[in-house]
Amino acid sequence: MNIPNILSVIRICLVPVFILVYFEDTPNSNIFATIVYAIASFTDVLDGRIARKYNITTNLGRILDPLGDKLMTMAVIVCITVDRVIPVWAVIVFLVKECLMGLGGMFLYNKFEEMPPSNYFGKCSTIVFFAVCVILMLFRSIPPVIAMVMISFALAVMLLAFATYAARFVRMMKVSEQSKS
Secondary structure (H helix, E strand, O other): OOOOHHHHHHHHHHHHHHHHHEEEEEEEEHHHHHHHHHOOOOOHHHHHHHHOOOOOOHHHHHHHHHHHHHHHHHHHHHHHHOOOOOOOOHHHHHHHHHHOOOOOOOHHHHOOOOOOOOHHHHHHHHHHHHHHHHHHHHHHOOOHHHHHHHHHHHHHHHHHHHHHHHHHHHHHHHHHHHOOO
16 A cells, blocks of 8 residues: 555545535535545545656556545535535436446456556546536536536536547457457
């Protein structure tokens, strides 16, 4: 276990903390939940920088890091959906995309014993989702039309990132098939 992996585990442990704080019946629960989310996001940035700077990326880290990201993002999106800030279909789109990414990642890991690293679009998607979720948490009474536009934009960026990962998956599979022939 190295420092980046420990930071990813901390991020995973912050998921239930976030949920409890978000639904706390206090006047500033949205602010405290946003702080927990920001701390979790900071651990994500920090673990990536440390892993790259000191060349200590591991396959475990390539699993823990996105797992922590996805669990936290899922917790946030479900909480704001339960709070009726965004519609249920947004959670369904997010869940389907994450399930497909998870299955694809497991398939690639089993086939090649390697997890592909994140890319520019994936990082942009994470940043956009973070910003949109923070705004929606801090301003729970935001007009529904604005909330819909914001979450739709975040999902569009997420789907663009998914398309780039899907294209990489297809390329890896083609190269694998060509090397067999």
